[in-house]
Structures are given as C-alpha cells and as structure tokens.
Amino acid sequence: MLRTVAPEAPLTGRINREFGKRAARFIAEQGVKQFIDLGSGIPTTPPSVHEAVRSVEPSARVVYVDHDPVVVAHSGALRSVEPGLITILADVREPGVILDHPDLKALINFDEPVGVTFFSVLDVVEDSYDPVGIAGRFAERMAPGSYLGISHTFPRPATRTR
Numbered sequence: 467m468l469r470t471v472a473p474e475a476p477l478t479g480r481i482n483r484e485f486g487k488r489a490a491r492f493i494a495e496q497g498v499k500q501f502i503d504l505g506s507g508i509p510t511t512p513p514s515v516h517e518a519v520r521s522v523e524p525s526a527r528v529v530y531v532d533h534d535p536v537v538v539a540h541s542g543a544l545r546s547v548e549p550g551l552i553t554i555l556a557d558v559r560e561p562g563v564i565l566d567h568p569d570l571k572a573l574i575n576f577d578e579p580v581g582v583t584f585f586s587v588l589d590v591v592e593d594s595y596d597p598v599g600i601a602g603r604f605a606e607r608m609a610p611g612s613y614l615g616i617s618h619t620f621p622r623p624a625t626r627t628r
Contacts (some may be wrong), residue, residue, distance in 0.1 A: 482617050486515070488586040489583065489615040490581065490615065491519065491521065492517045492520075494581070496611070498581045498611070498613060499523050499526050500575065500576070501515060501528045501582070502570070502581070502582045502583070502604070503515045503528060503531065503583045504584050504587055505532060505558055505585070505587030506532050506553070507532060508536075508537050508539070509544055513579065516548070516551055519581070525550065525559070527550050527573050527574065528584070529554060529570050530581075531554050531556050531564055531570075532551040532555070533556065537553075538553050543554065550573070552570075557597045558588075559600065576609050578609055579613070580608055580609065580612045580613075581613045581614075582614050582615070583614075583615040583616075585615065586617055586618075587628045588600070588601065588616060589618045594597070601614060601616065
C-alpha cells in the first residue's frame with residue numbers, strides 16, 4: 467500500500483538510515499559521548515545509533531526514545547544487556563516529559579555536550595504541535611559543543627499531466 471502512494475518510500479528510508487549513521491558517527495567524532503535518539507523506532511539493520519557512536523567512542527551513553535510500547539519493549543530487550551543504553555517510552559511532542567524523565571536524567575548530563583537526533587521524526591509531527599519549538603526545547607538544555615541532528619523528508623511534488 468505505501469509503495470502505491472509513495473513509491474520512493476523504501477529508497478527514502480534507506481537514505482535516511484545511512485544519513486543517521488553518518489551523522490551520529492560525526493557527532494561522536496567531535497568528542498560527544500552522550501546521545502538522545504528521538505523516535506528511534508524498532509532496531510533494524512545495524513548499526514544503530516549506539517553502534518555507530520561506539521565505533522568512535524566505546525563509552526558513549528545512548529538514550530533511545532519512542533512513543534510506541536512495542537518499539538520500547540523490543541528495543542529494551544535487545545539493548546538492555548549493554549551498560550549505558552536505555553530505551554524510554556515517551557512522545558517527542560512532549561519534550562518536557564522526555565527531558566525530565568528520571569531514567570534520562572540518570573544517564574545524560576546536560577552540563578556536558580550531548581548529541582540529540584531527530585532522524586525522520588519531526589516530519590511526522592503535526593504543525594499544531596510546533597516541531598520547531600520541540601527541537602528548540604532540546605536545544606535550550608544543550609551545553610556548548612552539543613549537536614542537534616535532524617533529517618526531514620518531504621513529499622515529492624505532484625506530477626503535472628496535460
């Protein structure tokens with residue numbers, strides 16, 4: 467069904483995933499050792515954010531955030547065996563809930579640089595929830611030297627027919 471209305475969706479997904487890996491690795495290469503991956507989704511083809519950043523900084527800490535309980539359960543089961551990784555159930559549209567989550571606060575120190583990633587998530591947040599403001603709430607908490615990674619897809623323009 468998705469390919470019928472958006473035939474480019476599989477390619478867009480692969481390109482976005484590759485960008486996310488490169489961006490996370492780049493942020494780690496800048497010395498950032500803690501990450502928040504918003505709208506993380508079900509872990510698929512490696513490397514995940516933590517695998518990408520730990521290839522640069524083995525001690526990197528990563529908090530995965532998703533609003534889907536199935537995603538959180540699956541991610542938690544796969545990632546809970548490694549120290550410095552957690553997955554929390556929260557909705558990106560409620561940045562205060564995420565930023566004040568006790569598990570996140572136990573792992574992330576906002577006095578140090580942090581990488582916050584919104585890979586293919588803000589484009590599905592309705593304008594009425596103020597996606598720019600959501601990103602801004604995270605940016606407000608970030609120390610100097612932090613990075614905000616964002617990817618955003620957009621619909622292909624309609625094809626004109628004569």
